[in-house]
Amino acid sequence: MTERAEARFYGKVQGVSFRAYTRRYAIAGRVHGWVRNEEDGSVSAVFEGERADIERVIHRLCSEHPYAKVDKCDVRWSAGAGEFDSFAIRR
16 A cells, blocks of 8 residues: 655755755655755655555665764654655756
């Protein structure tokens, strides 16, 4: 079953290629959606796919990113809408 996760990452997440790694991890994990920087220094992302795949992408961003330091990640789950067919970096 497809699920949707709206995530917000806080910490050292801008200026460290966080969006590029998010896209890379999402594509590798068969997850669709988008990622963008926010004015407050955080990064927002919307992921759609299988819950386990999304959780794996979020885990990699929080623990395996070579330059970022995620202090906090808020995630809201809901049913997937099938809205995306790829993963994009939004500006």
